[in-house]
Amino acid sequence: AQSVTQLGSHVSVSEGALVLLRCNYSSSVPPYLFWYVQYPNQGLQLLLKYTSAATLVKGINGFEAEFKKSETSFHLTKPSAHMSDAAEYFCAVSGLFGNEKLTFGTGTRLTIIP
Amino acid sequence: EPEVTQTPSHQVTQMGQEVILRCVPISNHLYFYWYRQILGQKVEFLVSFYNNEISEKSEIFDDQFSVERPDGSNFTLKIRSTKLEDSAMYFCASAQGQGSYEQYFGPGTRLTVT
Numbered sequence: 772a773q774s775v776t777q778l779g780s781h782v783s784v785s786e787g788a789l790v791l792l793r794c795n796y797s798s799s800v801p802p803y804l805f806w807y808v809q810y811p812n813q814g815l816q817l818l819l820k821y822t823s824a825a826t827l828v829k830g831i832n833g834f835e836a837e838f839k840k841s842e843t844s845f846h847l848t849k850p851s852a853h854m855s856d857a858a859e860y861f862c863a864v865s866g867l868f869g870n871e872k873l874t875f876g877t878g879t880r881l882t883i884i885p
Numbered sequence: 886e887p888e889v890t891q892t893p894s895h896q897v898t899q900m901g902q903e904v905i906l907r908c909v910p911i912s913n914h915l916y917f918y919w920y921r922q923i924l925g926q927k928v929e930f931l932v933s934f935y936n937n938e939i940s941e942k943s944e945i946f947d948d949q950f951s952v953e954r955p956d957g958s959n960f961t962l963k964i965r966s967t968k969l970e971d972s973a974m975y976f977c978a979s980a981q982g983q984g985s986y987e988q989y990f991g992p993g994t995r996l997t998v999t
Contacts, residue, residue: 803986814889814976815928815990822986861928870916870980872930872941873988 773798773864777876785884790834790849792879794862797843802864804845805873806836809859818860821845832856857883887911889991891977897997898967906962906994908977916980917960918988919952921945921973928976934960935982967998 778793796802806818819830826838832855836847845862859880863873890909898904910917919931932942932952939952951963960979964971974995978988 805987807990814992815978817987817989820987863928865986870933870935870982870986872918872933872943873920873928873978874930875928877927 773800773802773866773874775804775862775864775874775876777862777879779879780877781880781882783882783884784852786854787851790847790852790856790881792847792860792862792881794836794845794847794876795843796845796862796864798864798866800866802866804836804838805863805865806830806834806845806847807861807863807875808832809861809878811858815861818847852881852883854883854885857881889977889979889989891975891991891994893994894992895995895997897999900969900998901966904964904967904996906964906975906977906996908960908962908991909958910960910977910979911981911989912958913981914979914989915982916940916988917952917954918978918980919962920976920978920990922976922993923973931962931975964996967996969998972996972998 774797776795804821807815819828821838829835862876865871892907917934922928932946933940949965974993976993977991980988
C-alpha cells in the first residue's frame with residue numbers, strides 16, 4: 772500500500788521568497804509521484820510528476836521537485852514565490868503500474884505575503 | 886487543450902434521493918476515475934474504470950454507488966440513495982494509459998445532500 776505525508780498544513784512565504792512544500796511517501800514498490808495544485812473553487816491541476824526517469828523534475832509555473840529515495844521524499848520547491856501561487860498543493864502517489872489510483876496527502880495551503 | 890468536463894457544477898438533493906454525476910473524459914483516454922473531497926479533507930479515491938469494467942474500488946464505493954460508461958464519451962457516477970455524509974466535491978479524472986500516467990481532473994461537482 773502507498774501513502775504520502777505532507778508536513779505543514781499551512782505554509783506562508785513572502786513574495787519573492789523560496790517556496791518549499793514537503794512530501795514524504797511510503798511505498799512497497801517503486802512509486803510514481805505527483806504534485807497537484809488546487810486553486811479556490813477549482814479542480815486539481817497537475818504541476819509535475821516523477822515516473823522513475825530523472826530524479827529532478829521540472830513542472831509548470833516554475834515549480835520543481837526532487838525524488839530522494841534515501842529520504843523517501845518528493846519535496847516541491849520554487850525559487851521565488853508569486854502572489855498567484857497562493858493555492859492548496861497536494862502530493863500524491865500511485866503504484867508500479869502507473870494507471871492505478873492516486874493516494875493523496877492531506878494538502879498544504881500556501882499563502883503568499885505581499 | 887482537451888479537458889475533462891463535469892456536469893452539473895453544483896447539485897442539491899434530499900437525503901434518500903438518487904443522483905447521477907456526469908463526466909466527459911478526454912477523448913483518447915482509456916482510464917477513468919472518480920474521487921471525492923469532503924470539505925476540508927483530502928481527496929479520496931472512489932473507483933477506477935478500464936475496458937468497460939471496474940478495475941479497483943475503495944471501501945467508500947459500496948452498493949449505493951455505481952459507474953457506467955453509457956456511450957463513447959460519457960462516464961457517470963450514480964448514488965442510489967444519498968446520505969448526508971455523501972455531501973462532497975466529486976472529481977472525475979481520466980488518463981491516457983499506454984505509458985502516460987498523468988490523471989487529468991475535471992472541475993468537480995459539488996454535491997450537497999440535505
